[in-house]
Amino acid sequence: MSIRRRFTVPLPDGRALDLGARTLVMAVVNVTPDSFSDGGLHFDPDRAIAEAARMVADGADILDIGGESTRPGADVLPAEEELRRVLPVIEGLRVRVAVPISIDTYKAAVADRALDAGAAIINDISAFAYEPELARVAARRGAAAVLMHHRGRSHAMYAEATYRDVAAEVAAELEARAAVAIAAGVPKDRIILDPGLGFGKRAEHSLEALAGLGRIAALGFPVLSGPSRKSFLKVGLGDVPPTDRAWGTAAAVAASVLLGAHIVRVHDVAEMVQVVRVADTIAARLQ
Numbered sequence: 637m638s639i640r641r642r643f644t645v646p647l648p649d650g651r652a653l654d655l656g657a658r659t660l661v662m663a664v665v666n667v668t669p670d671s672f673s674d675g676g677l678h679f680d681p682d683r684a685i686a687e688a689a690r691m692v693a694d695g696a697d698i699l700d701i702g703g704e705s706t707r708p709g710a711d712v713l714p715a716e717e718e719l720r721r722v723l724p725v726i727e728g729l730r731v732r733v734a735v736p737i738s739i740d741t742y743k744a745a746v747a748d749r750a751l752d753a754g755a756a757i758i759n760d761i762s763a764f765a766y767e768p769e770l771a772r773v774a775a776r777r778g779a780a781a782v783l784m785h786h787r788g789r790s791h792a793m794y795a796e797a798t799y800r801d802v803a804a805e806v807a808a809e810l811e812a813r814a815a816v817a818i819a820a821g822v823p824k825d826r827i828i829l830d831p832g833l834g835f836g837k838r839a840e841h842s843l844e845a846l847a848g849l850g851r852i853a854a855l856g857f858p859v860l861s862g863p864s865r866k867s868f869l870k871v872g873l874g875d876v877p878p879t880d881r882a883w884g885t886a887a888a889v890a891a892s893v894l895l896g897a898h899i900v901r902v903h904d905v906a907e908m909v910q911v912v913r914v915a916d917t918i919a920a921r922l923q
């Protein structure tokens with residue numbers, strides 16, 4: 637027996653994400669000079685395209701393209717600059733890779749143009765809270781939507797990080813965001829929920845949100861987990877830099893799969909593909 641429900645999430649291009657049979661790996665492609673984990677590495681579009689193509693060869697099922705860093709204290713980027721970063725990468729990848737492309741943005745204008753360029757999934761760290769218009773873009777365009785839990789904004793990451801029961805509160809707030817998306821016209825079967833590890837959460841909160849992933853899965857939507865290289869891993873690893881957190885990420889990815897995640901969002905694709913393949917074989921045998 638598997639712990640996971642199966643879902644088919646339709647995409648605007650007629651394809652669908654088949655979720656639950658095996659864990660899908662979403663690869664992080666940050667076209668930014670300042671991301672916390674890999675800042676500047678793929679800032680040049682040609683390098684970003686080459687790196688993303690390599691991630692697909694390594695087993696990525698989805699490419700998540702982001703042009704604005706969400707790290708604590710990061711500057712808000714004008715939509716035009718974000719588009720200047722992400723559009724050439726999406727356009728280049730659409731003709732090079734077969735996997736669905738996701739746009740990591742909270743801006744309606746960016747998502748709309750990214751969908752024109754070939755993206756099929758909107759990944760919003762604010763779950764349509766920063767720009768409510770984004771929900772209407774998702775509805776109109778038939779995009780799949782990842783709604784991530786967050787409190788506050790990235791420049792004040794911990795201002796609202798007070799919880800009594802992290803898993804219950806995160807699940808309740810995500811359920812409310814899903815209701816907002818559905819009210820705006822996004823079909824329920826296109827919505828994926830994410831606990832937002834590290835967002836509006838201190839390390840202890842992220843660990844509790846991850847351990848309580850089942851509470852989110854119980855809401856009846858597919859679940860995405862994004863623990864990759866995040867600072868909450870320092871609770872176990874000590875103060876090592878993000879690029880030295882691959883093994884810690886592996887533990888959190890395996891835990892995510894065993895707790896019911898359908899998709900994991902990661903930087904180290906080849907390594908984490910191995911992790912999810914093995915975790916899947918165990919998850920399939922959970923009683």
Ligand code: HH2
Nearest residue numbers: 666671672673705706707784830833862
């Ligand atoms: N984490 C980050 C960005 N986007 N989206 C979802 N759905 N879930 C996440 O956990 C998530 C996300 C932060 O990681 P990264 O993209 O590597 O860093 P930065 O925001 O600094 O570019």
